[in-house]
Structure formats: C-alpha cells, structure tokens
Amino acid sequence: xxxxxxxxxxxxxxxxxxxxxxxxxxxxxxxxxxxxxxxxxxxxxxxxxxxxxxxxxxxxxxxxxxxxxxxxxxxxxxxxxx
Numbered sequence: 010x011x012x013x014x015x016x017x018x019x020x021x022x023x024x025x026x027x028x029x030x031x032x033x034x035x036x037x038x039x040x041x042x043x044x045x046x047x048x049x050x051x052x053x054x055x056x057x058x059x060x061x062x063x064x065x066x067x068x069x070x071x072x073x074x075x076x077x078x079x080x081x082x083x084x085x086x087x088x089x090x091x
Contacts, residue, residue, distance in 0.1 A: 023065035034069050039089075041066035042078060046091035 029037035045054075045062035052059055066075070081087035 021064055022068045038066055038070040038074070041069060042075070043089045043091055046082070046089070050091055 023037065023041060026037055029040075041062050045059055045066055048054075048056060048059035048062055054060075054063070078087055078089075
C-alpha cells in the first residue's frame with residue numbers, strides 16, 4: 010500500500026514546454042521518454058534529472074505506448090537513439 014501511495018505522490022504532470030505548445034502532447038511524450046533513457050545511460054536512472062524525465066513521460070504517454078517502446082528497446086527495434 011505504501012508503494013502505491015509513493016508512486017501516486019511521485020506522478021505529476023509535466024510542466025508546459027514551449028517546444029510543444031499544441032494540445033496534442035505526443036511529441037512531448039516521445040521526447041521525454043527518449044530524454045529519460047539518454048539521461049539514464051549517462052547518469053543512471055536514479056539521478057534526480059533522470060527521475061524528472063521519467064515522471065514526465067509516465068504522466069504524458071499512454072501506458073500501451075510505454076509497454077510497446079520498452080519491448081522494442083529490449084528487442085533492439087526501437088527507432089529512437091537510446
């Protein structure tokens with residue numbers, strides 16, 4: 010139960026980003042997902058900055074996109090750089 014509470018407290022919507030002004034946040038979602046993995050590769054996924062990107066993509070991206078991208082990364086077929 011405490012884990013669920015902590016996860017709920019950690020989940021916050023990403024702040025407005027001037028690069029993604031439209032209501033469709035798909036690009037912001039994809040960017041945040043990639044930035045998290047780039048940051049995690051460079052600093053480790055528990056770094057403060059990396060956790061920020063993780064919160065952003067988890068709040069912006071549909072769950073099935075994240076699952077698909079994680080599977081693609083595991084299979085080496087993800088189109089992103091990281």
